Amino acid sequence: MVTKNQIKLVTSLQQKKYRNQHGLFIVEGLKTVREILNSELKPYAIFVDQERHKTDLGDLTFLVSPKVLAQMSGQSNPSGILGVFHIPESVQPSLDNWIIALDAIRDPGNLGTIIRLCDWFNVKHLVCSKDTVDCYNPKVLQATMGSIARVNVHYMDLIDFISKNDSVPVMGTFMDGSPLYKESFPKRGILIMGNEANGISNPIEEQVTHRIGIPQFGEHSTESLNVASATAILLSEIRRG
Amino acid sequence: MVTKNQIKLVTSLQQKKYRNQHGLFIVEGLKTVREILNSELKPYAIFVDQERHKTDLGDLTFLVSPKVLAQMSGQSNPSGILGVFHIPESVQPSLDNWIIALDAIRDPGNLGTIIRLCDWFNVKHLVCSKDTVDCYNPKVLQATMGSIARVNVHYMDLIDFISKNDSVPVMGTFMDGSPLYKESFPKRGILIMGNEANGISNPIEEQVTHRIGIPQFGEHSTESLNVASATAILLSEIRRG
The missing domain is CATH 3.30.1330.30 (Ribosomal protein L30/S12)
Structure with missing residues (x-):
């Protein structure tokens, strides 16, 4: 009862x-x-x-x-x-592998898809700024398709997190970043993905050590890629070796 | 008034x-x-x-x-x-470049994201099975962010379309397909992406000449990638050269 x-x-x-x-x-x-x-x-x-x-x-x-x-x-x-x-106890994000850091992702579908991508590409830790949508929001969970059980999602101050982990490359995606296809990715690092409308915010941008971008093909028309699509392309590129 | x-x-x-x-x-x-x-x-x-x-x-x-x-x-x-x-007049899909073919994509957000990806990666023609969600559905349009103006979307019988264009490679994505990172992609072809729950349907599968897949990293846990994420990875791989 x-x-x-x-x-x-x-x-x-x-x-x-x-x-x-x-x-x-x-x-x-x-x-x-x-x-x-x-x-x-x-x-x-x-x-x-x-x-x-x-x-x-x-x-x-x-x-x-x-x-x-x-x-x-x-x-x-x-x-x-x-x-x-x-809700599981928070564990410390471990930097022996790639970590994705999200700067103010607002759309539940995007966060859910990114969690699912982390699961597929064996990224164990996803660090979110405090203004990123809650990963236990029902719409996020619907998009993760169960992957929430295998990815550790942390909410913390991103500037603080990055400055405490400055021994690894900090990559950020920008429209004018250098083409990711020419990049050689190390075994570990922090990859920052920015807000849907505004990209990576200024204080976070200052901590980026590698500015990378996904080249556009054909006429330059579209303004940007969806952040989950961009994450998919970057993770594939990081893992393909 | x-x-x-x-x-x-x-x-x-x-x-x-x-x-x-x-x-x-x-x-x-x-x-x-x-x-x-x-x-x-x-x-x-x-x-x-x-x-x-x-x-x-x-x-x-x-x-x-x-x-x-x-x-x-x-x-x-x-x-x-x-x-x-x-709604623009339909033009004939031209096979001088890659074409994406969608087999029964149902989610408006997925179709919208795929249209936006086509625009980014200079894919001019998207051929959809008749049971794919309508590209003028308001939720699709919201996700395309204006890209609908630069990508020709066609609704037609996929089997008919593919069999009339059998001079180019017909690639399909499958869980057991050969790893796309080892594939060398030609300048043109048809790339088929399947339904969110069921993948590529049997009659369409029979027309596939190249079975490819996106390798999973780490433990094999997640069932699949979101279809828009998979399209992002494939288009990036086709264009990176």
Whole structure:
């Protein structure tokens, strides 16, 4: 039996304030919930629409009515499976590999896609400026497709983080940067990706040691690439060797 | 003065059926409207919120009340500028360069991002299966950031299109394809990108002459890359030479 207070708690997790207060976040959909159950993240409770699923997802499963599930869900068409997980303890970002640093990424779809890219290209740590969208925002999680379980996402002061790690190259992408195809990428470093509208902010730009860019082909017409597309191209280039 | 019938016409363009019937589509936002006005696309009318903008956007500009603009707009926070443009006449896709072919792409954000990528990487023709999302869907247009004006998007039977153009390599991306980093890309060809959930469908797969893939790094965990991210990586690889 699920109490009114539990429903209220889960519903509140649609908001960042309550996610931080309770140290919990929501994921929806059987596939993603299963993927996160198989990871190191700890489940708090799994709610299953009793009229739609017979799936046994372990001890913490609660069967609920479609009405209760709809109340908890942030989706207009709830999938029938909603998992509540503990936000993991923050570990120190390790610089033995590449780290991506995000300067004020605002679009949840972009952050989710970048987390998925980090997972694909074996980037274990993603460092976000404090004004980057929350990685436990339901729209971000939907775009990560479960990758959130395998990438450590940190929120911290970027200037502080970079200045404490000045032994590695700090690469930033700029419209006038040198073509990345001519770059030889070392085994480790920090790659900074900037805000969707404004790019990398001035104080962060001052800490960049390598200015790189993705060349445009044909007529110079488009203003910029989408930040997730640019991240995809850079990570592929870093890993291709 | 804008008539009731005009308002009704513009409002109807949120739906594909009426866009096709009238041969018109909507774009919103000053920046994108300006970019499209500077292209070869022909404007039908530009509606400007008289309380928010003083911008002169040419002869076809109509000043309207915020209420009328909100009625026409598909956005919850209308930007105050709404352009209606003629859907361009379809030209024959030309095979003197690379062509991207999309097999049942459903997500408007993905299609918009792919159009923007084509523009960046000088791909002039994008051939879409008939069940790919409409490129004049407002959510697609929002993601293209004006690139729609410089990329020819065609909707046609993919099998028919590919079989009529069998003189060029037909590349398809698959999880088990050969690593793209070892591939040498010719000057022209057809690159097929598949559906978000199911990849390239069987009948299309039969027409593929080169099966390629983007290698995963680290543990094999993530199921796949987002299709727009994969397109970004492939186009970069095709153009880097």
